[in-house]
Amino acid sequence: MITRHSHDRPEEPPRGNEGGEPTAAQWREWRVTLQERLERYRKDRQEATPDELPEIDERVAALREQVAALRQEEWIAGFLEEAARLLFSRYHLEEEDADLGEGYRLDGFERPFGFDEEPQ
Numbered sequence: 716m717i718t719r720h721s722h723d724r725p726e727e728p729p730r731g732n733e734g735g736e737p738t739a740a741q742w743r744e745w746r747v748t749l750q751e752r753l754e755r756y757r758k759d760r761q762e763a764t765p766d767e768l769p770e771i772d773e774r775v776a777a778l779r780e781q782v783a784a785l786r787q788e789e790w791i792a793g794f795l796e797e798a799a800r801l802l803f804s805r806y807h808l809e810e811e812d813a814d815l816g817e818g819y820r821l822d823g824f825e826r827p828f829g830f831d832e833e834p835q
Contacts, residue, residue, distance in 0.1 A: 736792065737788070737792065738792055738796065739789050739790075739792040739793035739796055741792075742785055742788045742789035742792055743789050745785050746782055746785035746786055746789055749778055749781050749782050749785060750782055752778060753775060753778040753779065753782060756771055756774050756775050756778065757775065759771060760772070760775070
């Protein structure tokens with residue numbers, strides 16, 4: 716059985732970037748910046764000379780790949796942030812449930828044993 720201590724409990728949900736990884740919001744900001752650059756290249760392409768087209772097309776292709784990669788990182792970071800928030804919320808709900816004692820009902824299921832007790 717795992718015993719929980721008050722000093723083990725975080726006081727607020729994780730907000731990302733604690734491990735040095737960018738947050739979903741940061742990934743989104745970078746993606747939007749590259750999308751704006753991509754749109755400028757697309758507009759420039761309409762006014763470009765035939766000699767300039769290959770270079771612009773290369774940059775557009777590279778930016779598309781980068782935008783797709785940033786979108787994927789944004790999604791992954793957002794998923795992990797949401798999972799962390801849900802786990803944090805669940806942890807605190809379980810603590811509140813334990814404080815209410817034996818027989819408390821959570822989600823329609825009766826809890827016949829105390830939070831830290833094992834059924835015999």
